[in-house]
Amino acid sequence: MNSNSQLPDDFQDTYISFFDDASSDEVYTHCKRELVQAIWKLLLDEKFMHAYKYGIVVRCGDGITRRVFPRFFTYSADYPEK
Structure with missing residues (x-):
């Protein structure tokens, strides 16, 4: 995984092993967002x-x-909609 919130290289292989089909762009984007949210939950502990x-x-x-x-200060240039 690299520093710009990418899913692991084998994400599609794992997804296919569960669902017998590759993920759509929307599913991939959703999973990336969920990854970022899970990381924030770890960082913002008690x-x-x-x-x-x-x-x-x-x-x-x-x-x-x-x-x-x-x-924490964030830079959201990767998300043009923000």
Whole structure:
């Protein structure tokens, strides 16, 4: 799997083994979306959400202790409709 939300190379082979036919473009797009959503669910677990809301106290490189709030920033250029 590469970094731009692609399904595994053997996706069609696996799909065919279950359904005796290749997936349509719509099914493939749906599966990619489901993959992305599953990854977000893993990333946004309880521990991350706690840190998101309350921050994490860390000692920075300059020796000062600070409370930082982790955030994700996304770039959706792969999705022209957005």
